[in-house]
Amino acid sequence: MTDLPSDTQAAAPSTGEEGAAPRARAGARDAAAAAGAAAAERRRARRSRLYRWDVKYSPYALVAPFFLFFVAFGLFPLLYTGWASLHRVELGAPTDMEWVGLRNFSRLWDDEFFWNALRNTFTIGLISTVPQLLMALGLAHLLHYRLRGSMFFRVAILTPYATSVAAATLVFVLMFSRTDHGMINWALGLVGVDAVDWQNGDWTAQLAVSAIVIWRWTGYNALIYLAAMQAIPNDLYESAALDGASRWQQFVHVTVPSLRPTILFTCVVSTIGATQLFGEPLLFSQGASPTGGSDHQFQTLGLYLYEQGWFNQHLGRASAIAWTMFLLLVLIGLVNWAISRWIRRSA
Numbered sequence: 001m002t003d004l005p006s007d008t009q010a011a012a013p014s015t016g017e018e019g020a021a022p023r024a025r026a027g028a029r030d031a032a033a034a035a036g037a038a039a040a041e042r043r044r045a046r047r048s049r050l051y052r053w054d055v056k057y058s059p060y061a062l063v064a065p066f067f068l069f070f071v072a073f074g075l076f077p078l079l080y081t082g083w084a085s086l087h088r089v090e091l092g093a094p095t096d097m098e099w100v101g102l103r104n105f106s107r108l109w110d111d112e113f114f115w116n117a118l119r120n121t122f123t124i125g126l127i128s129t130v131p132q133l134l135m136a137l138g139l140a141h142l143l144h145y146r147l148r149g150s151m152f153f154r155v156a157i158l159t160p161y162a163t164s165v166a167a168a169t170l171v172f173v174l175m176f177s178r179t180d181h182g183m184i185n186w187a188l189g190l191v192g193v194d195a196v197d198w199q200n201g202d203w204t205a206q207l208a209v210s211a212i213v214i215w216r217w218t219g220y221n222a223l224i225y226l227a228a229m230q231a232i233p234n235d236l237y238e239s240a241a242l243d244g245a246s247r248w249q250q251f252v253h254v255t256v257p258s259l260r261p262t263i264l265f266t267c268v269v270s271t272i273g274a275t276q277l278f279g280e281p282l283l284f285s286q287g288a289s290p291t292g293g294s295d296h297q298f299q300t301l302g303l304y305l306y307e308q309g310w311f312n313q314h315l316g317r318a319s320a321i322a323w324t325m326f327l328l329l330v331l332i333g334l335v336n337w338a339i340s341r342w343i344r345r346s347a
Helices: 006-011 016-083 103-109 112-145 150-162 166-173 182-190 202-230 236-241 249-258 260-275 279-284 299-309 314-345
Strands: 087-090 094-098
Touching: 016 260, 016 314, 087 299, 103 260, 103 314, 112 150, 112 202, 112 249, 112 260, 112 299, 150 202, 166 182, 166 202, 202 249, 202 260, 202 279, 236 249, 249 260, 249 279, 279 299, 299 314
Parallel strands: none
Antiparallel strands: 087 094
16 A cells, blocks of 8 residues: 655644534634623613613603692792791892791781771672582583583583683673673663662672672583583482482482582682682773772782782782681681591491
8 A cells, every 4th residue: 555645644634623613613602692692681681670760760750840840830939928928028129038927917917908808708709609509500400411412512611611811801891881881781771770880889899700700610610510410320310210209309319419529529619719819800890900999899818919919019918918818728628628528427
């Protein structure tokens, strides 16, 4: 057998070198796979961490704008007004404060204009709230039954609520004009009644302002009552009808007791609105005067606050009036809570 040349034997690869290359490639693939797995695990961990943060902190981020606006335009003015009520401070120099303690509050006790405004607020609120809620309850009862074009009437009774206070009040000013050109005096003249000076009388001015409030808010409360009526089970009405109850008896003994919480809610909201009444009496007076008439006959607490703060420029006194109104609203809320608790216990 002929021997191969020595250079040919040197060129032939050995068995060890042939197995090293695949092992190196396999090791590289394993290292790359391990690196990819580690990177994927890091991404999953990062996504999991972001998900946990999202679940934990996103609700706070969503509600944060409300609290920021509440602190800026609700809590801060409330606290600042409380602080200003303990000082003598004028509108022209709001940073120059002189500590007077409860002097601004004690002055209200002897202020006849404050008590006049409080009395007017109570009477206008009573005159406007009671007829308003009774009319709203009746309208809701009519709309609750099948009525042709009920959707049109539901939208129509809400139209006054969507009307601006300024536009509605100016129309009522024309209607209650003391001359014969006013629609109300013209209608009274048809039945032989002399013209009434609505703006300068005590009760007539308060009735006119109350009429504006009734016109604007009756439809709003009627829709609230209507929504509550639609939640009453029909079985109650069917049982009452089987017992021979008339429509009126069903309304008195089924509808009204079921609406007791809703009626209480509307009473409280209407009372709060009456306490804060401002736009209607302001625009009803001649020249939009904050005095509420020539003899302060329909000046409310809101108008008196406005007069003290922005006309007489006594911010300390105005702040005391504002906090007095706030305490009245707190008292109304406590009464509401007590009555609601009594209703739940009795039920």
